[in-house]
Amino acid sequence: MAAKAATDVRRNRGFPQASRPWDGLKAEMLAAHADDNPWCHERSFTAAYFAGDDLLRCAHEAYDVHRDENGLFAASAYPSLAACERDLIAGVLDLLHAPEGAGGSTTAGGTESILMAMKAARDWARENRPVAGVPEVVVPKTAHAAFDKGAAWLGMKVIRMERSEGWRADVAGMAAAITENTVMIAGSAPPYPYGETDPIEEIAALAVEHDLWMHSDGCIGGMILPFMTMLGEPIPPFDFAVPGVTSMSVDMHKFGYAHKGISLCLLRDKALERYHRTTFDGWPAGTYSTPTITGTRSGGAVASAWAVMTHLGEEGYLRIYEAQRRIRERLVEGIGAIEGLVVLGRPHALHVTLYADGFDIFAVEEGTAARGWRSIRMREPDSILLWLNMKHAASVDDYLSDLAEVADEVRRGGLTAAMRGASNYAT
Ligand SMILES: Cc1ncc(COP(=O)(O)O)c(C=O)c1O
Incomplete structure (x- = not known):
């Protein structure tokens, strides 16, 4: 299912001269789009957040209600959209055991939420515990690349651990990496590379001891782990119930099942919001004050997240995660029965990292890709x-049987990888 070269419609021809009727253009777009990989498919294990067609309909239709409104003017012009935003933030703060007085902002995605937490940490430190050098952020090896993006923009420095002990944060290494310039420390619940949540309690204890801003990155797990915990899974504490957690990022457009374009940057104390807010007054248009990077943005994503949260409620999310953890259990159990294949870490969310002991996992990847996975x-x-x-409820058994056959072929030397190297995320 590799993407084919875009057909005619996307060829770079410079700025179009003549107008073209939409109907014909749409037909061309759709024909070209037919060559793209499907965003979600039962034979695809790329990140697609799908929990049913009904839910998708709710996410899309709610988006459409506020799609054309500018979220920048929600407070002044669209009070019902502003109410959705307040409700959404309050609902997720409640889910994540935030204390009275907590607050938050909606952002366009996980990266923006992390950047806002970093800006807040930097400016909080400037005011409360100034450092002489470049402000440093200590993160586990597996922390998302957004921390490095943020550091580049904010004049900060990321100190990234070199090891990932047992697929989780190397807390001893993080403790040793704290210097007089450290202002922030972070962990992920869970990180992207392996599905096991970092020891947030231990990282937050370091923050308390050294008076640091602590960020728990729940971009993936913020909307899964509370429900997995309610379902009886042994999830380590990761949210505001942990003393010392100052901020969290929670992506509603991932496992909150909203339309893309919405995450939350949440704060233990709403008074901290002023450290990531930017206010400007020196132009003819009056005061311009926003807590995030974006200016104009569609109201749709906030509406979508609010609607999905309200439509599902705790009951609905529990139903979804009960079904999805059964898929995960089948997968993990099936992998365990295939000689030489190992799951790295203990998957707390819905992603599973697969390693081959004694043979080439990339040959396995190519062999399964040849069968359409x-x-x-x-x-x-x-x-x-x-x-x-x-979607994988319908396909996990087929995948496991293909995986077993391909792994066997690779182990016996019948299949080698044509390509090396990890997947790339470059635009
Ligand atoms: C743990 C974690 N943090 C942050 C992000 C960044 O989120 P986004 O791609 O929405 O900016 C991701 C994305 O996958 C992630 O997995």
Whole structure:
């Protein structure tokens, strides 16, 4: 299912001169789009957050209600959209055991939420515990690349651990990496590369001891782990119930099942919001004050997240995660029965990292790809990542039987990889 070269409609021809009727153009777009990989498919294990067609309809239709409104003017012009935003933030703060007085902002995605937490940490430190050098952020090896993007923009420095002990944060290494310039420390619940949540309690204890801003990155797990915990899974504490957690990022457009374009940057104390807010007054248009990076944005994503949260409620999310953890259990159990294949870490969410002991996992990836399965290549160690969704209820057994056959072929030397290296995320 590799993407084919875009057909005519997307060729770079410079700025169009003549107008063209939409109907014909639409037909061309759709024909070209037919060559793209499907965003979600039962044979694809790329990250697609699908929990049923009904839910998708809710996410899309709610988006459409506020799609054309500018979220920048929600407070002044669209009070019902502003109410959705307030409700959404309050609902997720409640889910994540935030204390009275907590607050938050909606952002366009996980990266923006992390950037806002970093800006807040930097400016909080400037005011409360100034450092002489470049402000440093200590993160586990597996922390998302957004921390490095943020550091580049904000004049900060990321100190990234070199090891990932037992597929989780190397807390001893993080403690040793704290210097007089450290202002922030972070962990992930769970990280992208392996599905096991970092020891957030231990990282937050370091924050308390050294007076640091602590960020728990729940971009993936913020909307899964509370429900997995309610379902009886042994999930380590990761949210505001942990003393010392200052901020969290929670992506509603991932496992909150909203339309893309919405995450939350949540704060233990809403007074901290002023450290990531930007206010400007020196132009003819009056005061311009926003807590995030974006200016104009569609009101749709906020509406979509609010509607999905309200439509599902705790009851609905529990139903979805009960079904999806059964898929994950079948997958993990099936992998365990295939000689030489190992799951790295203990998957707390819905992604599973697969390693081959004694043979080439990339040959396995290519062999399964030849049978129509898509997965993501990882490194350190070479491994493949599988993101699960509700579609896989229908296909996990077929995948396991193809995986067993392909692994056997690779183990016996009948299949080698044509390509090396991890998947790339470059635009
Ligand atoms: C743990 C984690 N944090 C942050 C992000 C960044 O989120 P986004 O791609 O929405 O900016 C991701 C994305 O996959 C992630 O897995």
